[in-house]
Amino acid sequence: MRKMKYIEERFFRVLMFLSTCLIVLVLFLIVFSVLYKGLPALSWEMISQVPKGGFYFGKEGGILNAIVGSLYLSVGATFLAFVIGLPVALFMNVYLVKHKKLLNTIRFFLDLLWGVPSIVYGAFGFAIMLFFGLRTSLLAGIITVSLFIIPIIIRGMDEVFKSVPRGLLESSLSLGSTRSETSYRVFFKQGIAGVITALLLSFGRAIGDAASILFTTGFTDHMPSGLSQPVATLPLSIFFQLSSPIPEVQDRAYASAAVLVFIVLIISLLSRMFSNVYHKNKIQF
Amino acid sequence: MKQILKVRQLGLDRYLKAKLHAGWMMACLVLVMLLPFILGVGLLLKSEMLIRDHSLLDLIFSKEWKPLSGEFGFYPFIVSSLWVTAAALLIAGPVCLLTAIHLTQYAKKYVLRIMHPVIDILAGIPSVIYGVWGILVIVPWISNYLGPFFGKTTSGYTILAGAIVLAIMIIPFILNILIEIFRNVPDELSEASLALGATRWQTIKFVLLKKSTPGIISTFGLGISRAFGETIAVLMVVGNVAIVPDGLFQPGYPLPALIANNYGEMLSIPSYDSALMFAALILFVVVIVFNLFARALIIRTDKHN
Amino acid sequence: MNNTKITVKNLDLMIGKHHILKDINTSIPEKKITVIMGPSGCGKTTLLKSFNRLTDLYPEVRLNGQIMIDGKDVLHTREDITKIRKKMGLLAQRPYPLPMNIYNNIAYGLRISGRKRKVWLSKRVEFYLKQVSLWEEVKDRLKEPAARLSIGQQQRLCLARGLAVEPEIILADEPTSSLDPISSQAIEEKFIELKQRYSIVLVTHILRQAKRIADHVIFMYLGRIVEQGPAEEIFNNPKKEITMSYLKGKFY
Numbered sequence: 001m002r003k004m005k006y007i008e009e010r011f012f013r014v015l016m017f018l019s020t021c022l023i024v025l026v027l028f029l030i031v032f033s034v035l036y037k038g039l040p041a042l043s044w045e046m047i048s049q050v051p052k053g054g055f056y057f058g059k060e061g062g063i064l065n066a067i068v069g070s071l072y073l074s075v076g077a078t079f080l081a082f083v084i085g086l087p088v089a090l091f092m093n094v095y096l097v098k099h100k101k102l103l104n105t106i107r108f109f110l111d112l113l114w115g116v117p118s119i120v121y122g123a124f125g126f127a128i129m130l131f132f133g134l135r136t137s138l139l140a141g142i143i144t145v146s147l148f149i150i151p152i153i154i155r156g157m158d159e160v161f162k163s164v165p166r167g168l169l170e171s172s173l174s175l176g177s178t179r180s181e182t183s184y185r186v187f188f189k190q191g192i193a194g195v196i197t198a199l200l201l202s203f204g205r206a207i208g209d210a211a212s213i214l215f216t217t218g219f220t221d222h223m224p225s226g227l228s229q230p231v232a233t234l235p236l237s238i239f240f241q242l243s244s245p246i247p248e249v250q251d252r253a254y255a256s257a258a259v260l261v262f263i264v265l266i267i268s269l270l271s272r273m274f275s276n277v278y279h280k281n282k283i284q285f
Numbered sequence: 286m287k288q289i290l291k292v293r294q295l296g297l298d299r300y301l302k303a304k305l306h307a308g309w310m311m312a313c314l315v316l317v318m319l320l321p322f323i324l325g326v327g328l329l330l331k332s333e334m335l336i337r338d339h340s341l342l343d344l345i346f347s348k349e350w351k352p353l354s355g356e357f358g359f360y361p362f363i364v365s366s367l368w369v370t371a372a373a374l375l376i377a378g379p380v381c382l383l384t385a386i387h388l389t390q391y392a393k394k395y396v397l398r399i400m401h402p403v404i405d406i407l408a409g410i411p412s413v414i415y416g417v418w419g420i421l422v423i424v425p426w427i428s429n430y431l432g433p434f435f436g437k438t439t440s441g442y443t444i445l446a447g448a449i450v451l452a453i454m455i456i457p458f459i460l461n462i463l464i465e466i467f468r469n470v471p472d473e474l475s476e477a478s479l480a481l482g483a484t485r486w487q488t489i490k491f492v493l494l495k496k497s498t499p500g501i502i503s504t505f506g507l508g509i510s511r512a513f514g515e516t517i518a519v520l521m522v523v524g525n526v527a528i529v530p531d532g533l534f535q536p537g538y539p540l541p542a543l544i545a546n547n548y549g550e551m552l553s554i555p556s557y558d559s560a561l562m563f564a565a566l567i568l569f570v571v572v573i574v575f576n577l578f579a580r581a582l583i584i585r586t587d588k589h590n
Numbered sequence: 591m592n593n594t595k596i597t598v599k600n601l602d603l604m605i606g607k608h609h610i611l612k613d614i615n616t617s618i619p620e621k622k623i624t625v626i627m628g629p630s631g632c633g634k635t636t637l638l639k640s641f642n643r644l645t646d647l648y649p650e651v652r653l654n655g656q657i658m659i660d661g662k663d664v665l666h667t668r669e670d671i672t673k674i675r676k677k678m679g680l681l682a683q684r685p686y687p688l689p690m691n692i693y694n695n696i697a698y699g700l701r702i703s704g705r706k707r708k709v710w711l712s713k714r715v716e717f718y719l720k721q722v723s724l725w726e727e728v729k730d731r732l733k734e735p736a737a738r739l740s741i742g743q744q745q746r747l748c749l750a751r752g753l754a755v756e757p758e759i760i761l762a763d764e765p766t767s768s769l770d771p772i773s774s775q776a777i778e779e780k781f782i783e784l785k786q787r788y789s790i791v792l793v794t795h796i797l798r799q800a801k802r803i804a805d806h807v808i809f810m811y812l813g814r815i816v817e818q819g820p821a822e823e824i825f826n827n828p829k830k831e832i833t834m835s836y837l838k839g840k841f842y
Contacts, residue, residue, distance in 0.1 A: 005486065006484065012486060013387075015383055019380045020384045020396075022380060023404075024403050026453055029422065030418045030453075033418055033421050033422055034418055084317065088310065091310035091314050109318055110317070111576070111580065112321055112573060115510050115511065116321075116572055116573075117511075117513070117572060118516065119516040119544055120565050122544075123544055123562060124327055124328060126548070127328070127331050128327070154317065179303065180306035180307060180310075181299075181302075183310075205409075208413070208414070209412070210413045210517045211412070211541065214545055215548045235411060238417065239413055239416075239517065239521070257413070257417045260413070260414060261410070264406075264409050264414075267409065268409045272402060392649075471686060474688070474689075476639070476644050478698070479644060480642060480679065480680035480752070481675075481676070481698060481699035481702060481751065482673070482702055483672065483699075483702045484672055487702060491688075491690075495690065496689040
């Protein structure tokens, strides 16, 4: 009877260990199986050319249009979200620090927005687009995606600015700086590495999401040529190629997936680097 | 009067700059705060046509989905969504709980250092990649091994495939919050229990888990709301057949997939457009409700302690 | 000196690369109040927690040396650690009531050790609540969460909870540091009463408290024991410079 309690603990410890291993294993399995299928089909041609006639029947061409399109879209959306998000995050932590209740409400709303699925943003973006009589275009995509990453970017930066010590705010104000000067010169500078981490994370979200742009960016075999033109993106290009019945095209989908995995891994690596820098520079009291 | 004083102090240039910045910040904040309402109202307006012509009960409980003849029964899609979400949580929940306990209670520090990037990368992998992986690995596995094992013939494109892929996608999300929750339980509480002669595991069961119960429930609530709206990955492996599923080995057609698959056609029929917006509205409402419930629970228990 | 309850021999404790306890040698007398004093960060609390091996909770902690309770080494034993821990009740700096109601806070330790009979349990609960003079205050609200009690009440509840598993030793880690003066006094008085039956080890940085209740004193500094002995001796004729200046209140 005495031993029972230890047997139970043993059992669960084994289970816990296994489930931890399972998570690591799954990550490797995902990366490995996508690269395993994708790398053989990956060629210089794939990432340096746009689709030629017959690309979708397995003939020559590449996905350069989608890679460039995805970069344009994500850079644009991250930039737009940053322009709107940075002032909000600064405002919360420089102007509103004293209003705890209000701050909590704002954070609550942001978390709500964060939880809204990207397909809902997509549908909403589409409705807006129709309302203003726009066509599917890079601009419509940028607006939709930025709506979707705004809460992510704000909460990310909010966490950074929140950890800037109160003393720094007070001493900056007492030196005669206005609050807006304090915001950009003290807070922004202090948290720059953390801000970059937040930007990279949002960029990663933006480049990987398909549901929000399904309705809004359209798709084209040409290189993106302007804000008002439709644009191809990597996730959608993977999605479309994979639904083709032709094996060569499917293989290209895997190759495109490998490209996307690469991009995401690089972003993750970079953001880890910046977050380490940030944690080293953080002033602690 | 006060303004004039300020201008004197700062100089007109700095004063105007400060005003301008503050104004811009305020405007951005207001815009962001209004966003949830704009989203809700926008979707409501767009689905108004459908709601006007059909009763809400009909929409939710009718099984007939014939857009061309104006019949919109969302029942199969709602049930599919419920199946996929529930199954995903059943898989992800225990795995996350066990791992979070392991990482916070037993594991050495270096294990956590390894796991942090693993969780981060898992969270950063795009949903379309999960879908590709599902098609490459999970779907054939179900079709060739798991299905026959349970005596079912299946293509592999099933509720179960969607649930497995979805479970892996929400694992990093749930795991991160759980680790945070367990970390916030003070060590002294565990020490108190140990000092009374409890074993490590008894302490975890009766003290750690008990103390964290509200947090765990709300985390699962947030996990559900995240799973409910996931689109592309699920869509790629779940089969997309508009019938009411009655088992894990059946294909399903969750709400997000319904919206995503039909975006091209819907423009031709106005009521179809309206129906898809209604589907988006359902997603929106479900997600908001689960979020509200989860966060309310957290706030309530915070007050108690 | 009478019987010793705990003997520590050549104890070293490392957390990662930090050497927290250095070559500790001491003995704790039975049925007396032993006070461990010293400036904060000198390792008092760590020493206290290694007595009942709560240090096991942290994988980075490494222990070398011997800790003997009633002559048995607890660090290198094959005996069930839970049995050893039950010999020692712990009172922490702040009260940490378990996340359950008042009744179950006391009954928890008893149930863990396999006592399940309801009538017996409620008798025990009442008995120990009376021991810490809490019964009258809580007898009508036993089913309420323990977190609703005042801090002073919570600390007494924690004491009762520790007593309920019938320990022989009470380990107290600055138990009054979060309490108001009146509750502090109540706890101190309880200790003087309890030393008839228990060996008490008390960590404190309040000099006056130490003077009020100590029988035996251990003075620690930077992870070492500087001086130890009967209370009167240490307080009246400290032999070391550093003890002297601490007693004069030169540093904390």
